[in-house]
Amino acid sequence: MHELSIVMSIIEIATTQMEGADASEIEEIELEIGALSGVEENSFEFAWKQAVRNTPLQNAVRKINHIEGLATCLDCMIDFSITQLYDACPVCGGHFLNIKKGKELKVKSLVVN
Amino acid sequence: MCATCGCSADGSVTMHIPGQENNQDHNHGHDHSHSHGKRIVDVEQDILQQNNLLAERNKGYFDAKNILALNLVSSPGSGKTTLLEKTLTDLKGQLTFAVIEGDQQTTNDADRIHATGTKVTQINTGKGCHLDAHMVLHAIQGMKPKNDSVLFIENVGNLVCPAMFDLGEKERVVIISVTEGDDKPLKYPDMFFTSTLCIINKIDLLPYVPFSIEKVKENAKKINRNLPIIEVSCTTGAGLQEWYDWLKSKVLAPELV
Structure with a gap:
């Protein structure tokens, strides 16, 4: 359940940013979560509901940009999409990969008031 | 959260990101500082940034004191x-050790380490x-x-959660x-992806279990191609020398003896 720690960090970042912007409420929060980031969506959802109570994020609309995994095979130098870290290159079947996208875990923006 | 390390919940560690208005002084320059209305704040901040900053701080401490820090992860x-007990006992007098034990509850593990005469701190999460x-x-x-x-x-x-926390x-x-x-690396890929050494323990039990060393190696290499793998048994002592050699090769300081 590391998702709870993740949600707590999001609350902390959002609260700091809101206060820094001299605002008193957060209407919207935009997150970026990669498919390979290690966040399990159901757990995240569960943790979110409990953790945002009585915080500035309580009534915020949450938008999640899901980023698909993208890797380069370092033997063939071709890019291909992956859903798991152990996916093989579709050309050579190798596992010598550079993960280019999918590890994202970010607070992108807020709409504050 | 505490205030002594700059990680208090009121945000004494904050990051300033270009394009983001979080500077109080800046706001005074505007005529409308009382009601800004609805607006967008570009944050672009890694969610694990706070942890990563503290990890960098720990890293600096370790580097300055030439401490080799190893994070041991596994399933229960x-x-x-x-x-650890075996290592601390066998290499006593050759290297100086300290141990941090992490468990949800009890000081059982710390007590076991303490019995080897090693400095130990237990963290109960x-x-x-x-x-x-x-x-x-x-x-x-x-x-x-x-x-x-x-x-x-x-x-x-x-094997899941600790993978994300440096x-x-x-x-x-x-x-x-x-x-x-032997499919564990595939089930918990994040941990194997972020590790720098894999130890396969209890190899003395191989005759009794349907576990293929070749399979597990193959699976681990699918995730982390250059992951070194050492097979050991703490009961028979098999393979331990290889682990000790690996450990010593990572220590930059001269040995005590």
Whole structure:
């Protein structure tokens, strides 16, 4: 359940940013979560509901940009999409990969008031 | 959260990102400082940034004191603590050790380490499923590991959550035992992806379990192609020398003897 720690960090970042912007409420929060980031969506959802109570994020609309995994095979130098870290290159079947996208875990923006 | 390490919940550590208006002074320049209305704040901040900053701080502490910090991760029951006991006993007098134990409850593991005569701190995470850089920061503040020492951080037994949290360690050692499945690397890819050494423990039990060493190696290499793998048994002592050699090769300080 590391998702709870993740949600707590999001609350902390959002609260700091809101206060820094001299605002008193957060209407919207935009997150970026990669498919390979290690966040399990159901757990995240569960943790979110409990953790945002009585915080500035309580009534915020949450938008999640899901980023698909993208890797380069370092033997063939071709890019291909992956859903798991152990996916093989579709050309050579190798596992010598550079993960280019999918590890994202970010607070992108807020709409504050 | 505490205030002494700059990680308090009121945000005494903040990051300033270009394009983001979080400077109070800046606001005074405007005529409309009382009601800004609805607006967008570009944050672009890594969610784990706070942990990563503290991990960097730990790293700096370790580097300055030439401490080799290792994060030991595994599922519960793989034999982390036994491997540690064995290592601390066998290499006593050759290297200086300190240990941080992470468990949800009890000081059982710390008691076992203490019995070997090694300096040890137990972190109880309560309901927490992993150690984070903040906990380790406070543990090292309390225990003050010696210069040129080797610091083992035994994480909470869990192959999922600890993968995401950098503690500032130099090496991450994932331990699996042959009584687990040989598909474990595929089931918990994040941990194998981020590790720098894999130890396969309890190899003395191989005749009794349907565990294929070749399979597990193949699976681990699918995730982390250059992951070194060492097979050991803490009961018979097989393979331990290879682990000790690996460990010593990572220590930059001269040996004590």
